[in-house]
Amino acid sequence: MKQILGISLVIMFFFQIVGTAQRNFSDSEITKLVLLGTGNPNPSPEQSGCALALLVNSTPYIVDFGPGLIRKAASLTPRYGGDFEGFKIKDIKTAFLTHLHSDHTIGYPDLILTPWVMGRDEPLSVYGPVGTGSLTENILKAYEQDIHYRVYGAEPTNDVGWRVNCHEFEKEGVIYRDSNITVEAFPVVHGTWPNAWGFRFTTPDKVIVISGDCKPSEKVVEYSKDADILVHEVYSKAGFDTKPLEWKQYHTEHHTSTLELADIASRANPGKVVLYHILFWGSSEEALLEEIKTGYQGEVVVGQDLDVF
């Protein structure tokens, strides 16, 4: 009895280690894409809020600001046991936003304030759709007491790092360029949401496309053509089939099923498809992959929080 208990404890311990180990799929020394959160509005403890970090030559760029993003990013840093040498939270200075839905923006105050509290001494630069400026102003207003106390109280801090240089973009095409990356925005269809975008990142050695939240459209296929990695949102078709009619209508207009994603991937031909913003609805990872396999035979990874590509 004691021996059986001992063995099962060892097995549990093993699975705990395996279950929490960070998966590394990256084959590049220059470009690392980290899924900070693979979640959606449902507050699953298994899926942190929707956010990605792209590190190019160790410079971090954030995409979307779902809840928990700074905690997840911190886990990459050596200070908190991560193996991204030299990466610090205060280094987060540039960020891109696909759209203003709350599951992509609840972490925005965290993105503005925590890296500043940790020492960022220059403004955060944010590139987002129309409305991002107003969201930013209102967040800063909501936190004015905190900012005032930190700047004028006893806390040693600077009066710069909490500021945000906000750049709203309205047109398809290049929205940002530096020596590490070029970022193109492309419009996606997300119900009747007027300003929903996907991004195509070109680094010195990779092309990475992020779908944002969307139902299928030709733009997604066009911008994903021959990308190294297509990070795409998805929902389970089996789960969808169990939903009431009004939710079926909602999801058909706003999101992409496994079968639809198979069609997109087979036409875009990316090197790898990574699933994020995943609505499992009770399905397993294997079931999602099986559904996609009915229409697409390329490599697909069901993204987990902190996966590196």
Ligand SMILES: [Zn+2]
């Ligand atoms: Zn979303």
Ligand SMILES: [Zn+2]
């Ligand atoms: Zn959305």
